[in-house]
Amino acid sequence: MGDLDFSIEIHHGGKFFDSGQRLEYLGGMVVEDLYFEVDEWSLQEIVSQLKQLGYKGFARVWYKEPGMDLKSGLRELKSDGDAMRMARSLVSNSSKHCEVYVVDGARESKGIKITSTDADYVPEEGEDSADDDGLPEKSFLVGCRPIIGMDRCHLKGDHGQQLLVAVGRDPNDNYFSIAVAAVEADTKDSWGWFLEMLLNDIGESKKWVFMSDQQKGLMQIFQEALPTMEHRLCLRHLYANCKKAYGGGTVLRDLILSIAKATYVEEWERRMNQLKEVNRDCYDKLFALDPKLWTKSHFIFLAKSDMLMNNISKAFNGRILETRDKPILTMFE
Known part of the structure; x- marks a missing residue:
């Protein structure tokens, strides 16, 4: 298998069952050893496979991140962008292989559209998923x-x-x-x-x-x-507390903002030293805070977000x- 090749196996015909502690895919079948190249890969490749398997109307499709369990590792495929993110993730993984799970969504018109050649197709009873959405407990877990x-x-x-x-x-x-x-x-x-x-x-x-x-x-x-x-602190309120205690002004505001936006530790230290010269009391207050709470230079990357303010x-x-x-x-x- 080349550097830009990967393989998948498609689990289809089953339903998700969530026991609370564990998520399982029950009652399905598996199509194994489907090989693809990144340059020729798109969501349409999965659609074509599903058409051959008899899917019509709509289907919801997820892939599981290698090395993770179903409950935490499912990622829904809704677009070519999702499919390309999946492919890039796989070719950078040593196994270059992942599992794809399908739940028929014809009754609810959910998921990706599977073009049917049968104009009179009517979904049968039982084609919907095991739970309300065919997903783990909350859709935001995978989205x-x-x-x-x-x-x-x-x-x-x-x-x-x-x-x-x-x-x-x-x-x-x-x-x-x-x-x-x-x-x-x-x-x-x-x-x-x-x-x-x-x-x-x-x-x-x-x-x-x-x-x-x-x-x-x-x-x-x-x-x-x-x-x-x-845990992170909202920068807007952190600055508001500093302004209330030590006075505001554009110099102090811009300096605190630049410290929080610093993306590497050396820059954070340099900006903090500048704050010490401008306002020692404010410096002491912020230096006493764990930098992981409020500055980008110390954030972990797992959040996939470097937001500084709780605007959401x-x-x-x-x-x-x-x-x-x-x-x-x-x-x-």
């Missing part, structure tokens, strides 16, 4: 970046509660709402319960990265209960502004 913005906002009704939100970021850099919960107050116990429910739902097998403001209760949860989770959560909160004064059930609907 979004592993970074989650956390925030809270006040509800405007007579009950006086707060809304906790978790918002993801999709491949197009748009926000993707994941979870919301109405709680009595923004406290350590509320955030602890919310994060526990969220992680129970999305799992902890992925290396999640969370971003938030410096809410006292939430900071305590990450420091005490979830010390292994990657703010955008979601702004979107639901008109519904926040409604009764609880009406609001959630």
Whole structure:
């Protein structure tokens, strides 16, 4: 097999079953040893194979990252761009091989379109997937970046509660709402319960990265209960705190922004030394913070995102502004 060759096996005719701890593909068959070259590869190659296997209408297709399990390693193929990312990933992997999984989506018109030569084709009973979407528990697990913005906002009704939100970021850099919960107050116990429910739902097998403001209760949860989770601070609020304590101005603002945007450690150190000369108190405050919380030079690459501000959560909160004064059930609907 050449440097730009790879192989796949297609699992088809089955359905996903999620037991909670493990995701399985049950009841299907396998077409093995299909070889392709990167230069000749596109999503149409899979479509052609599915047509030969009798698929009509629509089908949902995923590939599994080599070395990962189904629950954490599935990536949906929706376009030629997805197919090319898959191919480039495979040729850089030592095995140069992956598994492709197919679920018939004809009844719901979901997935990639399989052109049928039968104009009178009508889907039969049982052609839909095992669960509502034929996916693991949440579609964002295979479609979004592993970074989650956390925030809270006040509800405007007579009950006086707060809304906790978790918002993801999709491949197009748009926000993707994941979870919301109405709680009595923004406290350590509320955030602890919310994060526990969220992680129970999305799992902890992925290396999640969370971003938030410096809410006292939430900071305590990450420091005490979830010390292994990657956590970032929103730069907008970090600067707002520095401005309140040490004064603002464009010099201090631009310097803090340049420190956060530094992409390598030496640049971060150089900019921090400049801040020391401008405002020693502000320097001491930021130097005491773990740089992994707020500067690109120390971010891990697994998040597939170098965002510095929690704008995705703010955008979601702004979107639901008109519904926040409604009764609880009406609001959630």
